Amino acid sequence: MASKDDAMNVDYDVSQPQVMFQFYKRLYPYQAIFHWLNQDHAPSRLFTHREFAFTLQGDVYLRYQSFATAEEFQREVCRRSPTRFEIGAIYNARPKDKKVMRPGALQPQRRELVFDIDMTDYDSVRTCCTDKKICARCWGFIAAAVRVLDSGLRNQFGYRQLLWVYSGRRGIHCWVSDAAAMDLTDDQRRALMAWLEVVKGSKDTAKKVNVRFKNGELHPALSSAVRILNPKEGDPATRWNFDGLILHDQDCFKNQEQWEDLLKLLGNADIADSLRKTWQSDTERTSRRKWEDLVKELRKRDKKTQSSVLHAMEEIILQYMYPRLDMEVSKHRNHLLKAPFCVHPSTGRVCVPVDPATVDDFDPERVPTVGQLLSELDRLDGVPGGWEKTSLKPYVEMLERHAQGIIQEARQGRKAAQSLEF
């Protein structure tokens, strides 16, 4: 777990229960989490009827926990010191009463709309790391996915209360807390996911994007995704776009197997043949140059060929960069998702909120670890203090600001509903 800049903190091992206990006792931001989930200052059903699930030492899994107040929540988390815990739906009754209810009587009712994007789903396209590893470079895929999804959820679906959270290792979660999103039924969640899903098929499927209408057009939602991923001149500058990430940094079409994939996706044997000749003889040719070759080659062709290959190029952009979502997580209200500010058991990193505006510059390797945070507390030499005295502070403040925004909007929503009644 120790990264280069916390070599002096090696004493803290997250597999030790007392380490987790220290973290929960001194660092975990209960109030901010409570405000965020509860959407109000006084405990509401959004909190009291909410399921929490604890994973304890030895992979003991406790579902259907629920708490009446933020204090009880804090007490129980400290007492159990779980290796991690998850947040689920708001039920028609207190989940902890499940045992005394008749079977099937406890039903999920509301829940944040949640998303999970995991780096593993990008293994077929990223070139810097594989498997469980992630670095600042392959974070580019996540950053691009965040930009597309964040914009779609806001502009198409009209949601405003989005919280992005680093998953602690190789992915990111998103929690949407708008009342309209909380209310979605499972069927509606399924429909929303079908709208968002673009990259389909197993790793043996060569062409994973088939989204055009019969007349060849792209849906405007997808055209705007293409534009976010591959901005035109004059659009806001981004670091992790198709040119920066795929063509330059990841160099995705470097070796023959990779560029053959690209040629296959073009769907034009003639252009593929002529490019293949150039590329075979120049093994050092960069992906950027290859893409330029393609554009030059295309200029020589007639309008009809140009149009069909340009379409294919848009689909290639989507196939390499469009968000790859874990569909199941989002479709069901009762699906559990790891709570923000939990600690990832293998990296020791805290699952901190991420600001989508600066997601391009987020570096997962600079996220504070438990060991680092506890060492920061040690350096206080007995002066009392919690997260506000450590490098966790900006992250907690980010969540608290977000929660206050939700509380305010919920209050306005209630006022509007009242004024309608009178």
Added chain:
Amino acid sequence: MISREKRAAASAAASPYAHLTYQHRLNFYDEPPRYNITLDEFESCAIDRLRILSEIESCLARNRSPEDMKTVIDAQCRKFLPLDANTASKLVDVDAQRKRDHLGHFVLRLAFCRSEELRRRFVKSETMLFRIRYELADQNEVNQFLESKKFAWEKASNGELQSLKSELIAVHPRLPWPENGSPPAYYKVNWTSVPDLVAQRKVLLRLGKAYVPATEQESIVLQEFQERIESNLDRTAKALPRLDEDDRILPILGHLADGLLAGIPMDSSFAVTEGDGVTITADMIEDLSRKHFPLCMRNLHDNLRKDKHLKHAGRLQYTLFLKGFGLTLDEAIVFWRKSYRGGKVKDDDFNKEYKYNIRHSYGQEGKRADYPPMNCARIITSQQPSAQESHGCPFKHFSIENLDTALLTKYGSCGMNSSALPEINKYVKDGHYHVACTRVYEITHNIRKGEGLGGGESVTHPNLYARRSMDAAKVLIKAETAPVDPSAMVEG
């Protein structure tokens, strides 16, 4: 000032149907029926509706095309649940039809609100039924109905549409935008009102609103229908405990729910008198069973041949089936005596006990009730047979391995082969036993998939299976007119 009478007269003149209690054929079932009904009406209109809903479920399970399904369900509706338009002949009492439709829906709502599973299936098949009726109705009728519901659908303004023009055209390239005239009509609704269109990216979304072309209105209507049924079911479920006091209704409701779970109404009956005076004799059964019996009865027959004996439940199931098949009491006694000969039951015991049982089944002993042959629902919901028993429905009660072996050995000679098994097994695993049986009928009778017993009908009764199979083979046996020689009963 216009007097109230004059106004009423004017509106009656405007609508020639003002005298009807139910102005429209289509119904959102928002209002419960408010009149007294007999228990018989209560049950019968629910059973007829259940028949239709079950047929819809089996169409969905069999993946029939929407067009096929529309034809099949429309035909079934005409038979069991006719619902004519206002323009129908004066001889049709459309109010009475609509009352039955209304009533049936509410009784089933009571029966199916109790479990999540039943609710989900009810909503799905009711929405499909509404959809079929909606699509078969003429546009005038639909428009009048929609106007009466006063939906608060917002029309998108022309200015707004103009500003989204290029994007709207990208989504709906075939909607004409006149050069100088106004844009095509669009509704602007919360996206959650049209989840199906959203799932297929068939609308433009802006800040949570979906721009739905007026031509896609059906999607909004269906979603509206489904949501109302869902929330009404929830409310019914909460009100149900109060009904628990009425012990006449509860057994009926339970019975109806069992029917939906079995996939077929519990009352699917088979009229023994139906058919054309075919008389079957004891010695014909062996041959006919191979050609025309469904698997449950083949299984009973073959076990009877092998063991020269059947346990009580199997004997009852098979006796009643043979009765429905056309075996007279006298022939039945001949058949059973022969079948038991050489087995563990002595002739004496047979005369004492078994003969009585057979006569009883034919209504000649005891209460003298004429017991009807068992339908699929009854057979499927019968008790799991023990190792020595052979009653029940093989699709439900056999293990998959035993089922596959039985299908191949019993029907191998009439077209059943192992390539057909995965599909049949899938129906079985999904709990659509009668769909599996219907598929076997299609395969063994060399009938196009989806045709079922004819016109898409699925198997709901073993006797119907056998009767249709006989009809198909044009087996015509001259009615035996001579009385059976009583000595034959003894000699066999």
